[in-house]
Amino acid sequence: MPSRLSFFSSTVGSKILIGLTGLLLFGFLIGHLAGNLTLLVGAESFNSYAHKLEGLVPVLYLAEVGLVAIFVLHVVRTLLNVWRNTVARPTRYSDKRRAYHTSRKSWSSTTMPLTGLFILAFVVLHIRTFKFGAFYRDPTTGERDLFRLVAEVYQNPLYVGFYVAAMILIGMHLNHGISSAAQSLGLSNQRYGRGLVLGGRMLAVVIAGGFAVLPLYMYVAY
């Protein structure tokens, strides 16, 4: 069906793109958390997991480039929409309140662009701290001892606090983001629309909570 607009610049198509890239990033988070849980097992299993991941070289690079592309699409398309949405209401209300009844408006939903920008900054910092952080060599295996770096970083209570706070913000982003993405992709109907919101919230708590436990554990245990 011909259209006057390109798919991704339409309000509907752009939200489908944002939802799809958002869900893919959420999928990455699940994998990332699953891998990181090896921290709880011990240094050996975490290091061997990290080493195996590094060993997947051509695939790993492809995945990294893909992940960056997805991230950029998600951020850029959202910023364009934020601009469009601002222009759509040039005069603000002098009094505007949350509608009652069935509204899903929440702290999470209203702060999506802000928590999103925070996550962007956090990811840059996070990659610098760990991926490009101090390179320790495990004397026995001769491979990178990433566990030592992780344990060291999380000896600083300030960093642990910052990390836990960051996970709360990511949890807020997911709290609205997961169900909102499903809705944008059309994966909702009248029967389970509410359930989707609840499911999204539960997943957000599990993911953010799972990530937040790790620095606390590392701080206490090492």
Place this chain on the structure above:
Amino acid sequence: MSMNLTLRIWRQANPGTPGRLVEYAAQGISPDMSFLEMLDVVNEQLIRKGEEPVAFDSDCREGICGTCGCMVNGVAHGPDAAATVCQLHMRRFKNGDTITIEPWRAAAFPVVKDLVVDRSALDRIVRAGGYISMNVGAAPDANAMPVAKGLADEAFDAAACIQCGACVAACKNASAALFTAAKISHLNLLPQGQAERGRRAVAMVDQMDVEGFGACSNEGECEAVCPKEISISNIARMNREYLRARLVAR
């Protein structure tokens, strides 16, 4: 027992001049009055004083035509669920309350005067795809085309939209997604609407975008203020229909 209220009403002489909130005292208001009757009383007092009455839209005053609509204390159509502002009653307020009354605000809804806005953008969305093709001639037999009960119900729920524009007014992005989704759902669910199914979804979304409405953030403020309680699951359907039409339909 009558009430005395302070009203802060948006006054704007015409689209070209800037407007502002002006305070009025509404005295001797009966709790049994509707919100619009209360405004009628205030207007009569203004006329008697030789002042310009507050312009606002209304027609049926029983929640079926979609002509009325304004923000009451920051909520489209006021605090009642499933009600237009003409169905809102003064017993919802307390003696001494201050009530802020503003027009719908959106780039696509320019203010005509005071609380009256131009909602013809919604008409143009309907014109873009809100029709079906029929052969002219004798009226078909009423039972010739069976419609499953569930689909008929969902189509009817969507068709209950009275085009008041509250969804746009309540949305932080001034998005018309719920309105457009209701109109697309209404016809795309029914067998009579199948001939234009894909073209309708694309043409109506196109028109919605051309009018300058924002995108949907899935907050559901629209559903919460909708006097007909139209579900945002219609927006999910619109997105499916649009995706399908752009991917596969010719």
